[in-house]
Amino acid sequence: MTEDPESKPPSPPRANWRVVLRRVVYPLLVIAVIAAVIWWIEYRPGDNVSPTGERYGPVDLPVALVPLGAKVAAEEGALAPDFLLESLRADDMRLSDFRGQAVVLNFWATWCGPCRKEIPQLVEAYDRHRDEGLVVIAVNLQEGRGIVRPWAEDFGMEFPILIDRDGEVGDKYRARSLPQTYFIDPAGVIQSMFIGPLLDERDGTDVQDAISDSELDLRIAEILSPVTDEGS
Amino acid sequence: MDPSKAAERGASGAVGWSRTFGLLNPLRAVWWLFTSVRFAILLLITLCGVSLVGVLLPQKPARVRGDILAEQDWLQIQEGRFGFVADVFDRTDLFDIFHSGWFAVLLGITVASTAAYIISRFPGVWRSITRPRKRVPDRYFETAPDSLTLDSAIAVEDLEGALRRSRYRVDRFEEEGATYLFADRFAWAQLGTLLTHAAIVIFIFSAVVSRIDSFSTGLFLAEGATLPVFAVRNVNQIQVELLDSHAEFAADGQPLDYYSDIVVYRRGEEVKRCRSTVNSPCSYEGYHFYQTAYFGFGAALEVRDLSSGNVIYRETLALVETAPSPQVVVRDADGELLFEDSLVLTDSLTSEDLRYVGTIVELVDGRILTMGLLEGEADLQLVVIEAASGEGVQLVLDEGETGVSGGLEVTYVARQEIPLGAIADLPLPDSARGGEGGAVLQMRNVVYGGDNVSSGTNVSTGVVGTPELTISGLKLQAVTLDPGEVVVIDELQYTFLGQREFSGLNVRRDRSDYLIWLGAALTVVGLMITFWVPRRRLWAKISSDGTQLAGQAPRHAKFSRELRRLAASAGTKRR
Numbered sequence A: 001m002t003e004d005p006e007s008k009p010p011s012p013p014r015a016n017w018r019v020v021l022r023r024v025v026y027p028l029l030v031i032a033v034i035a036a037v038i039w040w041i042e043y044r045p046g047d048n049v050s051p052t053g054e055r056y057g058p059v060d061l062p063v064a065l066v067p068l069g070a071k072v073a074a075e076e077g078a079l080a081p082d083f084l085l086e087s088l089r090a091d092d093m094r095l096s097d098f099r100g101q102a103v104v105l106n107f108w109a110t111w112c113g114p115c116r117k118e119i120p121q122l123v124e125a126y127d128r129h130r131d132e133g134l135v136v137i138a139v140n141l142q143e144g145r146g147i148v149r150p151w152a153e154d155f156g157m158e159f160p161i162l163i164d165r166d167g168e169v170g171d172k173y174r175a176r177s178l179p180q181t182y183f184i185d186p187a188g189v190i191q192s193m194f195i196g197p198l199l200d201e202r203d204g205t206d207v208q209d210a211i212s213d214s215e216l217d218l219r220i221a222e223i224l225s226p227v228t229d230e231g232s
Numbered sequence B: 001m002d003p004s005k006a007a008e009r010g011a012s013g014a015v016g017w018s019r020t021f022g023l024l025n026p027l028r029a030v031w032w033l034f035t036s037v038r039f040a041i042l043l044l045i046t047l048c049g050v051s052l053v054g055v056l057l058p059q060k061p062a063r064v065r066g067d068i069l070a071e072q073d074w075l076q077i078q079e080g081r082f083g084f085v086a087d088v089f090d091r092t093d094l095f096d097i098f099h100s101g102w103f104a105v106l107l108g109i110t111v112a113s114t115a116a117y118i119i120s121r122f123p124g125v126w127r128s129i130t131r132p133r134k135r136v137p138d139r140y141f142e143t144a145p146d147s148l149t150l151d152s153a154i155a156v157e158d159l160e161g162a163l164r165r166s167r168y169r170v171d172r173f174e175e176e177g178a179t180y181l182f183a184d185r186f187a188w189a190q191l192g193t194l195l196t197h198a199a200i201v202i203f204i205f206s207a208v209v210s211r212i213d214s215f216s217t218g219l220f221l222a223e224g225a226t227l228p229v230f231a232v233r234n235v236n237q238i239q240v241e242l243l244d245s246h247a248e249f250a251a252d253g254q255p256l257d258y259y260s261d262i263v264v265y266r267r268g269e270e271v272k273r274c275r276s277t278v279n280s281p282c283s284y285e286g287y288h289f290y291q292t293a294y295f296g297f298g299a300a301l302e303v304r305d306l307s308s309g310n311v312i313y314r315e316t317l318a319l320v321e322t323a324p325s326p327q328v329v330v331r332d333a334d335g336e337l338l339f340e341d342s343l344v345l346t347d348s349l350t351s352e353d354l355r356y357v358g359t360i361v362e363l364v365d366g367r368i369l370t371m372g373l374l375e376g377e378a379d380l381q382l383v384v385i386e387a388a389s390g391e392g393v394q395l396v397l398d399e400g401e402t403g404v405s406g407g408l409e410v411t412y413v414a415r416q417e418i419p420l421g422a423i424a425d426l427p428l429p430d431s432a433r434g435g436e437g438g439a440v441l442q443m444r445n446v447v448y449g450g451d452n453v454s455s456g457t458n459v460s461t462g463v464v465g466t467p468e469l470t471i472s473g474l475k476l477q478a479v480t481l482d483p484g485e486v487v488v489i490d491e492l493q494y495t496f497l498g499q500r501e502f503s504g505l506n507v508r509r510d511r512s513d514y515l516i517w518l519g520a521a522l523t524v525v526g527l528m529i530t531f532w533v534p535r536r537r538l539w540a541k542i543s544s545d546g547t548q549l550a551g552q553a554p555r556h557a558k559f560s561r562e563l564r565r566l567a568a569s570a571g572t573k574r575r
Helices: A017-043 A113-132 A145-154 A168-172 A214-224 B003-022 B025-034 B037-056 B068-082 B085-091 B094-099 B101-130 B156-165 B187-213 B512-532 B559-569
Strands: A057-059 A082-087 A092-094 A103-108 A135-141 A161-164 A180-184 A190-195 B146-150 B169-175 B178-185 B215-222 B226-228 B238-249 B255-266 B269-277 B282-284 B287-305 B310-318 B321-332 B337-342 B347-351 B354-362 B368-374 B382-386 B394-397 B402-405 B408-423 B439-444 B468-472 B479-481 B486-489 B492-509 B536-543 B546-552
Touching (some): A113 B310, A135 A168, A145 B310, B037 B101, B156 B178, B156 B536, B187 B512, B215 B238, B321 B368
Parallel strands (some): A135 A161
Antiparallel strands (some): A082 A092, B178 B536, B238 B255, B282 B287, B287 B492, B321 B337, B354 B368, B408 B439, B439 B468, B486 B492, B536 B546
């Protein structure tokens, strides 16, 4: 051990809030700013804006469409949350545009095998009930038009296909797995929700947990002629 | 050295901070603990010891971690090795040290301690660099680790010149009839040690970042297919499309190399198109796509409902099982070749007491035979029976054997294995519903490993012809399709789109990579500075009584020799 000529005896502690500010508060602020920048880079929203300047994604339901005291939520018995999305044909659509019609709202993706198997059932159901006012809206989660279009054309999906690029609408509707389908009556109320593929039974050739072939029709019948509180 | 002085020295760097944290009283004790060198050494020794235990004791493999049943099985094996202690080891996470909470805490404390050490020492080091002590007490010329006393008063200009020639920064001042010099070289090199310490902090911090932030997942996708990287509902969702999977094989069938051409999509837009290999991944925004696996036997199948015109099924099916396929040659009595091919066996057949899985074969001359492999036989003998009458061919052959019957010479050349898959959810024609359910696909003439494999180009397996898909279960007799060929059954049109290959991709992101590079760079730079350019400080007192030199530098700088060299350079003699 050698003597260090630089050594100096320590001076007694002094209260100095400027030192605290410089050595504690400022570094913490810098760390906070860095953390905020990292968070923003990770989770920044996309520049997903419609030609009219509105941001695609969940939007508020027009006041005129919300009866007094009605709840807006992605759950049975509540008004279906509204959204604005671009369609495969490049026009914008809102869910509230279809108020007055029974809506089957289906969340899907081309990479999702059960979704692919379910599509023919939805196409058939749409063909059967479109004259009765049924609308099927297929919300594709986070894929591009170039991927979705060939599937839509080949599978004969003539109903509106909307693209949820950021997945915010899927998030709003709690689409934790695909496919997921909401059945919405003409008053905009969610009558039921189904997680998984709505497959018909084909003499044991379908997956084991497939539902009976009447399930989709039953749920569609429910929203085509909903039972009101008055029992009408 | 006087202990009180040592204490003073240790405290000098931290004095500014102790002032600050003197105001935040509860933190003061922690701060002093963290700035203690002894505590830091204790932590590092503990960390090394624990890591050694982690190396010596078996650690839970990644495949069992998080799987309760698999973990229990694994622990049972350890109980066989360690007895009752295994339970203690498990409860204290000694079987999973590097993922345990207490190890993370230990790492965190080590980071905090090392960081505190750096912070506490930095002001003193910086002051020593920018405002070094230029005048030392005369006593120091006696006690300095490196010193030199000269016989006579040296010419100040000569010594100053010698120092400057050796690239020292020199300050000169007069005091009480003597001339003092202060010379400093590589002053900034004192930061080298701090850089090395900072590297330690960065290394440990990178381990924490890797533990918290790293992401890894596996994708297995067919050519033309797209899969998401994250689960549903991730704002940063990325999709990967496999354009082409390519493999190269040695003559014995062993894979030599494979790669995948992929497209990466984000928010529906193509953001990257690249090639991914085992060692050279495709990268996008910190995500690395490594090729990890290859599978060559996929069949793309499409079913279209002609009543609506819509596709109702389009899948690329991985044929992961295999089925035996005998290679057979049939000649007539004149040696004329009537048949030579590999058979795809599709039907369960019986003939008298023979039960075999076979198929119907029409020879060039129009004769009809059934051929197949005996059921339940280990060596899978070939059965050949002429369908027409009992007068015809009836043979049972071993592999490599030739038999003559009914005027035909039949050779069972060899048995191959071809890809097979049972498909439960393939839409069936109305006439085929109500059976056992599902369809069985077999593909022969499979080829793999080439750029054009998907279009059926034969590459490396030596088979003849394009891939053929045989589907059993659509109707009474199996259907065989070439790539692009269709068959219509009860308004359903089945199309074999072609053979497809699969790639296994590992998607990984670990941003601690950058920190490790930074830490490595700081370590190298810090060590190079410390050992190659150590700081040298020299104090000189020149008076009529003589000349005294005192120096301070790390031991490996051999500063005493440097002092002698400088004195000689200044033209003086030692006392």
